Amino acid sequence: xxxxxxxxxxxxxxxxxxxxxxxxxxxxxxxxxxxxxxxxxxxxxxxxxxxxxxxxxxxxxxxxxxxxxxxxxxxxxxxxxxxxxxxxxxxxxxxxxxxxxxxxxxxxxxxxxxxxxxxxxxxxxxxxxxxxxxxxxxxxxxxxxxxxxxxxxxxxxxxxxxxxxxxxxxxxxxxxxxxxxxxxxxxxxxxxxxxxxxxxxxxxxxxxxxxxxxxxxxxxxxxxxxxxxxxxxxxxxxxxxxxxxxxxxxxxxxxxx
Amino acid sequence: xxxxxxxxxxxxxxxxxxxxxxxxxxxxxxxxxxxxxxxxxxxxxxxxxxxxxxxxxxxxxxxxxxxxxxxxxxxxxxxxxxxxxxxxxxxxxxxxxxxxxxxxxxxxxxxxxxxxxxxxxxxxxxxxxxxxxxxxxxxxxxxxxxxxxxxxxxxxxxxxxxxxxxxxxxxxxxxxxxxxxxxxxxxxxxxxxxxxxxxxxxxxxxxxxxxxxxxxxxxxxxxxxxxxxxxxxxxxxxxxxxxxxxxxxxxxxxxxxxxxxxxxxxxxxxxxxxxx
Amino acid sequence: xxxxxxxxxxxxxxxxxxxxxxxxxxxxxxxxxxxxxxxxxxxxxxxxxxxxxxxxxxxxxxxxxxxxxxxxxxxxxxxxxxxxxxxxxxxxxxxxxxxxxxxxxxxxxxxxxxxxxxxxxxxxxxxxxxxxxxxxxxxxxxxxxxxxxxxxxxxxxxxxxxxxxxxxxxxxxxxxxxxxxxxxxxxxxxxxxxxxxxxxxxxxxxxxxxxxxxxxxxxxxxxxxxxxxxxxxxxxxxxxxxxxxxxxxxxxxxxxxxxxxxxxxxxxxxxxxxxxxxxxxxxxxxxxxxxxxxxxxxxxxxxx
Numbered sequence: 064x065x066x067x068x069x070x071x072x073x074x075x076x077x078x079x080x081x082x083x084x085x086x087x088x089x090x091x092x093x094x095x096x097x098x099x100x101x102x103x104x105x106x107x108x109x110x111x112x113x114x115x116x117x118x119x120x121x122x123x124x125x126x127x128x129x130x131x132x133x134x135x136x137x138x139x140x141x142x143x144x145x146x147x148x149x150x151x152x153x154x155x156x157x158x159x160x161x162x163x164x165x166x167x168x169x170x171x172x173x174x175x176x177x178x179x180x181x182x183x184x185x186x187x188x189x190x191x192x193x194x195x196x197x198x199x200x201x202x203x204x205x206x207x208x209x210x211x212x213x214x215x216x217x218x219x220x221x222x223x224x225x226x227x228x229x230x231x232x233x234x235x236x237x238x239x240x241x242x243x244x245x246x247x248x249x250x251x252x253x254x255x256x257x258x259x260x261x262x263x264x265x266x267x268x269x270x271x272x273x274x275x276x277x278x279x280x281x282x283x284x285x286x287x288x289x290x291x292x293x294x295x296x297x298x299x300x301x302x303x304x305x306x307x308x309x310x311x312x313x314x315x316x317x318x319x320x
Numbered sequence: 321x322x323x324x325x326x327x328x329x330x331x332x333x334x335x336x337x338x339x340x341x342x343x344x345x346x347x348x349x350x351x352x353x354x355x356x357x358x359x360x361x362x363x364x365x366x367x368x369x370x371x372x373x374x375x376x377x378x379x380x381x382x383x384x385x386x387x388x389x390x391x392x393x394x395x396x397x398x399x400x401x402x403x404x405x406x407x408x409x410x411x412x413x414x415x416x417x418x419x420x421x422x423x424x425x426x427x428x429x430x431x432x433x434x435x436x437x438x439x440x441x442x443x444x445x446x447x448x449x450x451x452x453x454x455x456x457x458x459x460x461x462x463x464x465x466x467x468x469x470x471x472x473x474x475x476x477x478x479x480x481x482x483x484x485x486x487x488x489x490x491x492x493x494x495x496x497x498x499x500x501x502x503x504x505x506x507x508x509x510x511x512x513x514x515x516x517x518x519x520x521x522x523x524x525x526x527x528x529x530x531x532x533x534x535x536x537x538x539x540x541x542x543x544x545x546x547x548x549x550x551x552x553x554x555x556x557x558x559x560x561x562x563x564x565x566x567x568x569x570x571x572x573x574x575x576x577x578x579x580x581x582x583x584x585x586x587x588x589x590x591x592x593x594x595x596x
Numbered sequence: 597x598x599x600x601x602x603x604x605x606x607x608x609x610x611x612x613x614x615x616x617x618x619x620x621x622x623x624x625x626x627x628x629x630x631x632x633x634x635x636x637x638x639x640x641x642x643x644x645x646x647x648x649x650x651x652x653x654x655x656x657x658x659x660x661x662x663x664x665x666x667x668x669x670x671x672x673x674x675x676x677x678x679x680x681x682x683x684x685x686x687x688x689x690x691x692x693x694x695x696x697x698x699x700x701x702x703x704x705x706x707x708x709x710x711x712x713x714x715x716x717x718x719x720x721x722x723x724x725x726x727x728x729x730x731x732x733x734x735x736x737x738x739x740x741x742x743x744x745x746x747x748x749x750x751x752x753x754x755x756x757x758x759x760x761x762x763x764x765x766x767x768x769x770x771x772x773x774x775x776x777x778x779x780x781x782x783x784x785x786x787x788x789x790x791x792x793x794x795x796x797x798x799x800x801x802x803x804x805x806x807x808x809x810x811x812x813x814x815x816x817x818x819x820x821x822x823x824x825x826x827x828x829x830x831x832x833x834x835x836x837x838x839x840x841x842x843x844x845x846x847x848x849x850x851x852x853x854x855x856x857x858x859x860x861x862x863x864x865x866x867x868x869x870x871x872x873x874x875x876x877x878x879x880x881x882x883x884x885x886x887x888x889x890x891x892x893x894x895x896x897x898x899x900x
Contacts, residue, residue: 073677074675074676074677074744075675075676075677075785076673076675076676077674077675077676077776077778077785077786077787077788116752116753117667117698117699117752117753118665118753118755119665119699119700119701119753119754119755119833120698120701123698130653130654132652134698134752135698136697136698136699138701141701158697158705160696160697160705162652162669162671162694162696162748162750163673163692163694163746163748164652164654164655164658164671164672164673164746164748165654166654167654169673169675169746172694172748174705174706201697201704203696203697203698203705204698205696205698205750205752207651207652207669207750208652208653208654209654210654374702425713425717427710427712427713427714428713428714428717431710431713431714431859432714432859432860434860435859435860435861436859436860437860438860438861438862439860439861439862439864518725520856523860525864544864546866546867547864547865547866547867547869548858548864548865548870549858549860549864550858550859550860551843551856551857551858551865551870552855552857552858552859553853553854553855553856553857554721554725554855555725556725556726556727556848556852556853556854557852557853558851558852558853559851559853559874561853562853562856563867563870563871566867566870
């Protein structure tokens, strides 16, 4: 049992620290650069989504957008925690956590508090909470590998898992984010692009009702730019929702056969 | 072939055993058990109303709390905090990591003791109740606290008897060690244990003295006390070595169960005379 | 145990599903008497098993293992540490097992399952006592730097026998592991040699090429349920909840016994039952070795 870890041994990752400053490809004003993965600026990564990834859960979904890999499980509606007060409407409990190996440098794999509450806010408006009074629906997400745009992938995947669990919703929630790099807007950014971005925009959207459930903006934006970004995101969300819908349909037809 | 043991014991010889019951006033049942310089104290509370979540309410739930002799589980926190203050902030995760690891073995022992006690208790008599067993390590001769397990199980078993919890039979726990040469010794001390390549903990039921016919107490042609309740191993060994350990442990368990019975019996008679 | 007679009579009139729910133990015993399990398996055979190496790109080695619907994801990340004074030529491997709340309805955030510490220590014990990894291979510069391999195993779906799947995924991740090429920089730190400047800079190469570990005897395990005189190999979560007594046997590929773990519970294990479990595990080790070899060779074909 030699060499148990932990005891005042510190280790470091040998991978090169990200270089200071901006690499030449992201130069301001230069519109000729290509994205690291060869996509067009307004092109999303190929998405692979599938429901029923976890048998033990009431509903679940797995999503893979490029290198971003996420599993979401939904449990319930089930008994609320004893300490909770009586409530006429159902509760939504969200938790997002990362695996220790999700990020390029090993982390402790703890809960992501910020994403947990963002996920909650994004879904709250879409789930019909009145249909399960006094009980709780738990939405747990695990990011297996972080490859950029993690939160939007988690949100889209979670709404699919909720649908798989048979929780009533007004509509599927699709989410897409966008980075502002100099003068360019790049949709569905990867980790590298996110680390150099000047600003970001994330939209979670219910296409059939044409309603936005959550909108996050960081950085400095001009009005025309934010309009352009918004339109790009909404279009991408509608397309994503179509893929999600067909994924659900496929799952039900195969189960019926 | 013979092996020389530091304390002059033969390979099959156990360290001197001692057991006393009702050592604590407030607990519903208690016992202390010592083997050589290793001593463990066990207290039993209950059965009290209600079970914990995720436990079967149709049965008695057993809860085991393991208290190491160094006090708090996070006993290493002081030097680590000092290190954290003098060093850099990067270390904070390592501290938390170490603390988390510290808690792990105790949790595992709790689990093993709990499952072993579940085997000997008649759980259906008091449904929807909880029995708490607190295991306090008093002094420790084994270098890893893992070596305390047999001692803890024996103490807990005696404490359950003291608390009057209905039991199917008693359990006796023993540690067998396998030396590099393939030689088996029983009940190792701290010094011996470091030289060993593998060890096994075995828990056997004790022999039952009852009016039942011989046949009903046999399992597949073997007497019941030859079967194992719990087996935990560390280190690699061949299957034959394991079976050899099993045989040796079984032989020693007969002696131990006789001792356990002897040390529990006189008090039972005084208890009943008091009641009368 | 409650009402054996009542259930015996009712079984003739009741629907199968209702009988299954009301008298799960009776339901199972009926099947066991016919030497079959409700999912159609014979008593001694395990569920369908598959391994997918290289599931996570951000790790140096990873694998996804599936036994029935129990799913485990193991990944290894390599970091550099200063070896201890006692063992200057050895690296270190840190094993950690996680059950995130996604895997089972029993686990809630902040309240880990009680199975976690047991699986975690048994895993790290099995890996170290089988001697699968030669820790000397993890050395970089004697006394100065060595690899610290963080092996993290996540349970993605818990449906019985978590230890078996966890060990299988851990072993598969170790066989998939590629130790990165590194060199010593001017500050005395170890850095990864990136593809472009590989060869160009005349830094001191510590580990010139990506390499794999040589795995010596590989440990594999099988969990069995003991119920009366029956032995059920590779139980599902439902079987584990109805018949509680489990035995986990770990054998390595050279047939050494690495661990025989039976944590108490109602049924006692007679010597013959122990021997039967070991025999079943021997058979399973052969199966798993084949599955692992196939997974690794298909991986190599993909690369070419």
